[in-house]
Amino acid sequence: MDKNQACYLCQGCGLGEALNFEKLQEVVEEAGIGEVKTHEQLCSPEGVAFIQGDVDGGVNAILLGACSCRVKTNEFDFGPEVIVERASLREQAVYPSEAEYEGEEEAGEDRQMLAEDYLRMSAVKLAKSDVPVPFQLEEAPETSVMVVGGGVAGINAALAAAKAGVDVFLVEKEDALGGFLGKMAKLAPENPPYQELEDTHLEALVAEIEGNDKIKVYTGNTVTETKGAPGNFDVTLSGGESFRCGAIVQATGWLPYEPEKLAEELAYGSNDAIITNVDMEAKAKAGDLGGIGSVAFIQCAGSRDQNHLPYCSAVCCTVSLKQAMLVKEANPEAAVYVIYKDIRTPGQSEEVYREAQRKGVVFIRRGEDYPKISESGGKLAIETADVTLNDTVEIDELDLVVLATGMKPNNPRVVEPPLVALGMDQEAAKKVAAEAKAACDDWSVLNLKYRQGPNLPTLKYAYPDSHFICFPYETRRTGIYAAGTVRRPMRVTAAVEDATGAALKAIQATKAAAGGFAVHPRSGDMSFPEFAMQRCTQCKRCTEECPFGAINEDEKANPLPNPTRCRRCGVCMGACPERIISFKNYSVDMIGSMIKSIEVPEEDEEKPRVVVLVCENDALPAIDMAARAGHKWSPYIRFIPVRCLGSINLVWIADALSSGIDGVMLFGCRRGDDYQCHFIKGSELANVRMSKISETLDRLVLESDRVRVEEISFGEVDKVPQIIAEFMETIEEVGPNPYKGF
């Protein structure tokens, strides 16, 4: 595009007093932007009109020297055709250096240099940016949604999507819809006052599905193949039918934890009167509870147990309470015991607990050890610790013992080789990869034809979710959303809510595919990675490292990108050793040039320079908030926002160090099991790559202390100045970079 550039500098928020604007103007002009204007408050209606006037006159590339790019976004939006690049003079230059400035000439000088550097960097970025052209699928994108699983979540997802006006394909492997809902006698109270057991209302739901002409139901079918990408997934079913859909909701529900594994602990299988809560539900549905004179429920049977399911399924307590109430309803004289570790009744189910107590159910807290179940005189007896009595107690004459077993996701487990394998030698890496492969389940729900495998990547316990708090329903395959108990254990009400959420996400994904923009977390981003294929060496690193499986490959291992699967994190760009991957407004060359545009003072000036590559998702807001909260830090720091730490190409670090910058810090989200990385493994990848940076540093004969990766979360604002101060101290100890002045 032909760029008509202009720069606007804001003097509001104290910037006018803190900086020498004449000098700033000169710097911008030197950087190649002819038109530089100053205004006393750009975000005011007059200020916006001031810029808009020029935009109307033909300006289409704007450099704003004002506040952070995270604020005043509406004011400074001049339409999709106008590039706006914002130098954060307020949060990154003026606010954090205020205290030192008071009355001190030298500190004022440092601050001026800081602001000038930011303007230089932004000018470079602006010069190298282009307006993104949204990606368009070759064939018309589909808006329909496929829902896999016809249980409570699947049914509700289908209904929600149909109500929103899209066509739905509902695939269920059984011959009838309903899933576990069809096997339930009653629901635990779901509505105020949470005391009455409720009907499942399954018939009404199924009738609603059948009466909806937007929903096409395929019972007795499984998915044998899913090809393509959001906007055009081509699906083949086991019944031989095939169709094309825009997005997918996986609501395949849960599997009961295998009680056979509890044979040793809870004598399962030794007596027909020892049953699971699923069996109990069937008994209740058959109306077979009247004859029970006494029953004991054993909670956490194989749950919250490192040898079985280490997690809490969050439903078994309520289920046992419900079943206890059903027994009491059938026979008020029945003696009902619940032997528990902790009663966990999330949300309003506490009322269910109360109601069960009122009905006279007796609760015994057992502690960690499993009760001993034995047979005596044709009945069952239990010996258990009673924590409140600090004693061992016995319950005998039991007709039935119900084991409250937990939920497992009905989804194949995928174990990925740890990322450290990237740094290992071939043999060791192969071994690790083989081990990971062996730990994977070899069945599939969706049978994806993705280069990265047929299944959704899973978290520890085979749940395909990527982060259930920050990005609910999002799996690591764009356009495929998990809902209901396949995402995490939950009750019916929560599953209904989940289904609606996932259905809306799926619809959103189809819209994004059609419009050529990204889904969460870079929602609306029109840019996408472009590959300069003639220089590709088929190293496969982009296909391996993409967290979302966006890149397939052909027989010769050339990458075949699927832009509608892409989330625009830039991890491929960070991975590529040949640096052939770039976005219209984000590239290796762009950031590299920004780094090189920083003015590095001579060694004898004793003014070190440190570049901090900041993740835009968590670290940048934290820095902004820290600045606004009045925290101060060194004026020798230069922040450069990046899309994700995973998008950092090692060449930038070499660029920085070889141009005399004294240190480089990577500032991003938390990694590990409780990761907060918006692109799942970006910060993990960055860390692994940095562990290998020593090679580069050795080549440059530099100390490895000069490069550091730091993790921060959104809430840790106070840690920002602390981390910076610590790093500056290290840099001071290491001494100036010997490459200065070359």
Next chain:
Amino acid sequence: MVMATKAYDKSFREEVYKNVDSGEDVKLCMQCGVCGITCPLRDKMTHGPRQIWSLIRAGKRDEVMDSPDIMLCTSCYTCKVRCPRGVKVIDIMHGLAHYALEQGIVPRAETAKFGKVFWDSIYKTGRVDETEVPMRYTLTAGPIHGLFNTLEMMDIGRALLSHKRMKFKLGPGIPPSKKIKGIKGLKKMLDKAQAMSPGKEG
């Protein structure tokens, strides 16, 4: 403390639910332990309230009925106020004590005796006479013990007298305590209340 292992038995809890004041509340306890931890007398108790409830549910009749703990309550009401389940802890405690006494079990003799003296004073005169009640209570242990106990407390007595915090009496009923106005009405009310207590109706 280890008790003899005995199978859970539902008869005693049914008995308590039916016969003890607010006994059904025992069902509602979720064993959080707030009652025990707030009780000012917790150091004196072998079993705090929640353990008593557990024992009731477990059917350990003797442990509960013989336990002095059920007669230690001073009615400070902290537990009842703090119970998240709204269990009427105090009412049950007094109810249990009352029920035990009715069954001819005396879990804690001192409390039983003091209660009797206290009750008699109210029933007869409509008030708690500060001289009469301690005198009568101390004599429940016999005349000789009573005399020694009185001598021991002489200093306090003298100080109370000199500050007019207590009236002088030669002995219990000498001179007799003053009755309140309308003592007959009060007696009627108390009689009726007693007749209405749990386990008595019908």
